[in-house]
Amino acid sequence: MHIVIMSYDNAPKERVTNREAIKEALGGNAFIYVGTSDTCNNFIDILTKYGNDDLLLIEDDVRLCNSFLYEVMDAIDKYEDEVINFHYNVHDSGSTSEVPINKYQFNQCVFFPKHVAKKMKTHCKQFYKLYPYYVRRKAYEMEIRYALNQLHIESFIAYEPELVKCLGFESMIGTPPITTHNFIDDIEPVEEETNGEE
Numbered sequence: 282m283h284i285v286i287m288s289y290d291n292a293p294k295e296r297v298t299n300r301e302a303i304k305e306a307l308g309g310n311a312f313i314y315v316g317t318s319d320t321c322n323n324f325i326d327i328l329t330k331y332g333n334d335d336l337l338l339i340e341d342d343v344r345l346c347n348s349f350l351y352e353v354m355d356a357i358d359k360y361e362d363e364v365i366n367f368h369y370n371v372h373d374s375g376s377t378s379e380v381p382i383n384k385y386q387f388n389q390c391v392f393f394p395k396h397v398a399k400k401m402k403t404h405c406k407q408f409y410k411l412y413p414y415y416v417r418r419k420a421y422e423m424e425i426r427y428a429l430n431q432l433h434i435e436s437f438i439a440y441e442p443e444l445v446k447c448l449g450f451e452s453m454i455g456t457p458p459i460t461t462h463n464f465i466d467d468i469e470p471v472e473e474e475t476n477g478e479e
Contacts, residue, residue, distance in 0.1 A: 282335040282357075284311040285327055287388075289318060292341065295450050300341040307350065311339070320421040325405045332398040340389045343368070343445035346465045352444050357392060360438045364429065365392040368447065368461065369439035375463060379436045385426040390445040397432065404428035442468055 284307060288300045292315075304311045312331065316323030327338070337353065339345075346352060356365055368389035369380065393401070408427040409416055415423045429437070442465040449460070461467075 282337060283331040284337045284339065285331050286311050286313045286339050286341055287316070287323065287327065288313060288341040289316050289320075289323070291318075293451055295448075296341045299343075299448065299450070303339060303341070303343070303345060306345050318419065319416070320419040321405070321409055321416045321424045324421045324424060325402060325409065328398060328402040328405060332393075332402060333395070334398070335395045336393045336398040338388060338391050338393070339445070342448050342450040343389050344448055346444045346446075348465075349444055352465065353392070356438075356440055356444075357394075362394050362396065364394070364397060364434065364437040365440050366437055367391065367440045367444040369443075370447075370460070370462065375441055377441045378439055380439045381436055382426060382429050382434055385429065385437055386422045388422050388425065389447055391425075397429070397434065400432055401425075401428040404431040407431070 286300045286303050288296060292300075300313050304313055314323070314327055314330075316326065327336075335357070353367070356367070366380075366385070366387065368387055370387050370389075405424050405428050408424045412423070412427070442463045443461055444465055446461040446464040446466070
């Protein structure tokens with residue numbers, strides 16, 4: 282599996298520092314991709330370089346949970362061959378569920394299985410030509426949604442609790458920072474009942 286931390290040139294210092302911290306937390310087993318402000322083209326480039334295998338895409342504005350790789354690998358084993366979004370921020374049910382692909386958004390941490398990653402580039406290039414409005418708005422989540430639709434993928438897994446926490450850094454596109462509703466490390470552990478026994 283290729284783990285790619287997506288960043289961009291001229292990123293604020295906090296993002297540069299954080300992308301290095303993410304790589305270190307992963308034991309150095311990740312690639313830092315520094316692209317331009319053209320996020321749609323950056324994603325096409327990532328697919329060109331790393332889309333020949335399972336791809337875990339992580340943006341540079343998140344904190345990983347303490348047991349990140351263990352949790353990710355467990356989820357991949359459980360939901361084999363599915364696209365998994367580990368920070369689907371509009372989904373606050375508290376439990377993992379399948380979501381229609383037309384509701385795909387948020388790219389803070391997403392897993393694309395090899396059979397999907399290998400085929401997405403062609404459709405992402407089509408999107409780039411067909412939808413310049415979204416390209417200008419740096420809406421590469423729409424590019425991903427389009428590619429998955431073209432591949433007849435009907436749904437993705439919205440994983441709960443979320444395995445990354447958005448840190449609220451300044452956005453390249455000027456949107457308000459994304460909050461994280463259900464970060465796994467923020468959840469209080471449930472104490473088992475002892476029935477009065479010590």
